[in-house]
Amino acid sequence: MKNLIAVLRFYFSTFYALPALKDSQGKVSSKSILKLLGIVVLAVYFGGSFGFLAWQLYANLYKVFASIGIQRLILVYALLYGSVYIILISFVSSFSTIYTNEMEAYLSTLPVRSSFLLTGKAAALAVPEFLFTLIIMGTAFIVYGMNEQAAWLFYINGVLILLLVTLLIVTISYCISIPLLAMGRIFRNRDVTMIVMGFIVMFGVLYLNTSINRILAFTEDPAKIISMLQASNETFLNLLDAFPPLQFIVKSLLDAANPVYVFLLFMILAAVLFLSFGVFTVLAPLYQRVIQGFSEQYIKKMNRAQSVSFLRTNTGRQSPLMALFLREFRSMNREPVYFLNGPFIIILLPVILGISLYFSMGDQGSLGEITTLARSNFTPVQQVLVSIVTGAFLGSATSITCTSLSRDAKHIGYIKTLPVSSSLYLGAKLIHGMLFGLIGCLVAAAVSIVLFQVDEPLVVLVLASSFVLTLLFNVLGLYIDTVNPQLRWENPVAAMKQNVNAVIMMLLEMLSLGALGFAGFMWVKDLGTLMLILLTLPLVVTVVLLLLYFPLGIGTLRRLEV
Amino acid sequence: MITLQGVSKTYNKNKTKALDSINLTIPDGCIFGFLGPNGAGKTTTIKLITGALEADSGTISVDGHELPGASLAARQTIGYVPDNPELFSRLKGIEFLNFIADLYGVDREKRQRAIDTYTRRFEIADVMSARVGSYSRGMKQKLLICGSLLPDPQNWILDEPLIGLDPQAAFSLKTIMRERAQAGKCVFFSTHVMEVAEKICDQLAIIKKGEIVFTGTLDELRSIKGKDSSLESLFLELVENEGA
Numbered sequence: 001m002k003n004l005i006a007v008l009r010f011y012f013s014t015f016y017a018l019p020a021l022k023d024s025q026g027k028v029s030s031k032s033i034l035k036l037l038g039i040v041v042l043a044v045y046f047g048g049s050f051g052f053l054a055w056q057l058y059a060n061l062y063k064v065f066a067s068i069g070i071q072r073l074i075l076v077y078a079l080l081y082g083s084v085y086i087i088l089i090s091f092v093s094s095f096s097t098i099y100t101n102e103m104e105a106y107l108s109t110l111p112v113r114s115s116f117l118l119t120g121k122a123a124a125l126a127v128p129e130f131l132f133t134l135i136i137m138g139t140a141f142i143v144y145g146m147n148e149q150a151a152w153l154f155y156i157n158g159v160l161i162l163l164l165v166t167l168l169i170v171t172i173s174y175c176i177s178i179p180l181l182a183m184g185r186i187f188r189n190r191d192v193t194m195i196v197m198g199f200i201v202m203f204g205v206l207y208l209n210t211s212i213n214r215i216l217a218f219t220e221d222p223a224k225i226i227s228m229l230q231a232s233n234e235t236f237l238n239l240l241d242a243f244p245p246l247q248f249i250v251k252s253l254l255d256a257a258n259p260v261y262v263f264l265l266f267m268i269l270a271a272v273l274f275l276s277f278g279v280f281t282v283l284a285p286l287y288q289r290v291i292q293g294f295s296e297q298y299i300k301k302m303n304r305a306q307s308v309s310f311l312r313t314n315t316g317r318q319s320p321l322m323a324l325f326l327r328e329f330r331s332m333n334r335e336p337v338y339f340l341n342g343p344f345i346i347i348l349l350p351v352i353l354g355i356s357l358y359f360s361m362g363d364q365g366s367l368g369e370i371t372t373l374a375r376s377n378f379t380p381v382q383q384v385l386v387s388i389v390t391g392a393f394l395g396s397a398t399s400i401t402c403t404s405l406s407r408d409a410k411h412i413g414y415i416k417t418l419p420v421s422s423s424l425y426l427g428a429k430l431i432h433g434m435l436f437g438l439i440g441c442l443v444a445a446a447v448s449i450v451l452f453q454v455d456e457p458l459v460v461l462v463l464a465s466s467f468v469l470t471l472l473f474n475v476l477g478l479y480i481d482t483v484n485p486q487l488r489w490e491n492p493v494a495a496m497k498q499n500v501n502a503v504i505m506m507l508l509e510m511l512s513l514g515a516l517g518f519a520g521f522m523w524v525k526d527l528g529t530l531m532l533i534l535l536t537l538p539l540v541v542t543v544v545l546l547l548l549y550f551p552l553g554i555g556t557l558r559r560l561e562v
Numbered sequence: 563m564i565t566l567q568g569v570s571k572t573y574n575k576n577k578t579k580a581l582d583s584i585n586l587t588i589p590d591g592c593i594f595g596f597l598g599p600n601g602a603g604k605t606t607t608i609k610l611i612t613g614a615l616e617a618d619s620g621t622i623s624v625d626g627h628e629l630p631g632a633s634l635a636a637r638q639t640i641g642y643v644p645d646n647p648e649l650f651s652r653l654k655g656i657e658f659l660n661f662i663a664d665l666y667g668v669d670r671e672k673r674q675r676a677i678d679t680y681t682r683r684f685e686i687a688d689v690m691s692a693r694v695g696s697y698s699r700g701m702k703q704k705l706l707i708c709g710s711l712l713p714d715p716q717n718w719i720l721d722e723p724l725i726g727l728d729p730q731a732a733f734s735l736k737t738i739m740r741e742r743a744q745a746g747k748c749v750f751f752s753t754h755v756m757e758v759a760e761k762i763c764d765q766l767a768i769i770k771k772g773e774i775v776f777t778g779t780l781d782e783l784r785s786i787k788g789k790d791s792s793l794e795s796l797f798l799e800l801v802e803n804e805g806a
Contacts, residue, residue, distance in 0.1 A: 299689050302688045317664060413644070418665045561573070
């Protein structure tokens, strides 16, 4: 039992890497309190944002359902629809975290039962899964309970159901991922799993986006929902005859005042808990085999003739700046964790935005209708403004510069020994960020042409202005990661996804561009003012920041001790 | 030639003293071994010379270029093999070597010749198209050694270079060290392996808790201690008793 607790503590501390309240000397400092508070604020912000979105969705649904007396359907909907997402998230998380780094192989050599290792990992994964379940499913329960003035036992049952769903889904996810990894050699490679999971998440996000937009569009036409529901003439619970577990869960919520259901749910939860541990014990040997054979490397060796020819054709001279840029580009974009969470955003975001736009404009709309709607809803100045803000957001959302030093981390010491000035090293990072930034700006320019059909000189303005704003945000990203680089990490995820600098930058971009967009819509009526606010002023600020950045960056790098 | 005069270095905001006013002269044309127990300050000294760290006080000069002022010029004369070979795992072997050669400004012809020579000597020419991340520790170490030799540096600095090398590669490394010293270049390396130091070093320095406790040849060490013992026993005697 001691071992299991030690494993649980290990996985929780390594998975979440939360800042401790006490520093290394065991003292509570103002810095550590501030760090912890910051994390709490961010967690509340993100949780609140998703919670608010879910609340709006279910409140909307409830309103429509209640108007025709079928509000109980919201519970079925949340249980079914929510389960699909939780299964997706849970499967992706379990599959991609079975092997995180070499530490897994080391752990499997320690005198700890592999069933404990698997249970510890599953428990660490179950915490965020429960939070997802709470948002995706629990929000519907709360909306329903509050509107129906449900008994307090309804909420107890609700929590028990959420725990039950989380536990079941996490266990099932491992039941699928471990045998899959054991069978398929191709999956036992961190790069392959990251790419596969990245695409699954991408399609999941797209599906979520599409379906949410469809639901929101439905609410405008309750008759459509009525007609869909009228197709079934069974009583509400009889509809669920084919799904006894679902029927039982819905019944336990609808008949929550009966305390028998609390007892039954408790008993089921205990049984599932016991069963899950049993499943992990059975899966443990297979899990150990997967861990031990993970990331086996195969090096393709050339024969002498091939290597002579290869070395001759692949040995060429570049300028130091180009060499630094190529190193930066290859190091980031060949690492799936970095690429999928960084530059790939430029591809993903326009697709999501396009789908949102398509459905928000009406699901029957052709491109012509959409452009007509877009042109008629916005003034020419607003059309340019929307395009610029879109370009600036796309161009700066890649997190390239705001994680650039953090990603290099342990390499910085070595790079400092090479005969190249720090300004070139930092400049290469900015160029890398701006290369992808430019792609984002071009996408925005294309949007302005296709969607708003703006004139050519204005397209140039869109391109120039979004480029300048992108440059501004990328320079700010460099500042943030230079002043506060995250240099202690064992896993690339920590340098990118868990990097507070990326979160700060994303919030800063969203707030600044939101404020600029709002101000533009409210007060800017002519192109001259628009140019002043979105081109001239940002350009001046960017130039000043750039001039100040390089001395700061060089000095910071010189003092940096890795 | 590399000289350090009164060099001190502290970590953790002056709480941990890593080097305490050390003086060291590493001449050209010899193999200079730098010995000391774990945490004695070997890697810190090497990082100060190569520019990875800055000294708190004292002067460091590399071929007349004083650090940190003339750091760039000094680094141009140094080929460095760090103690940790985990570098740039996403680059291919050839990309790493080209990167190093580009930063040192090695021209195409010279780099082709050097890459061919050293990758064959360390038997990694056949894996140049593979990613560094797929290499074994020894192969990564060999790649770093090859990279450090591409610009034909006047000062070759190696931090624990023998760790992870197979006997054949270790032999090649020692041979190249001797060749370079004979060509009048400076070879400075840290090691824990006393047998290697005993066999190949022309001069030695022993560091303990941030202080140099001996500099000179092995014969000088023997004469000071009045014993005709192995370097290992002399070293142990020195680091256990000296200053205790």
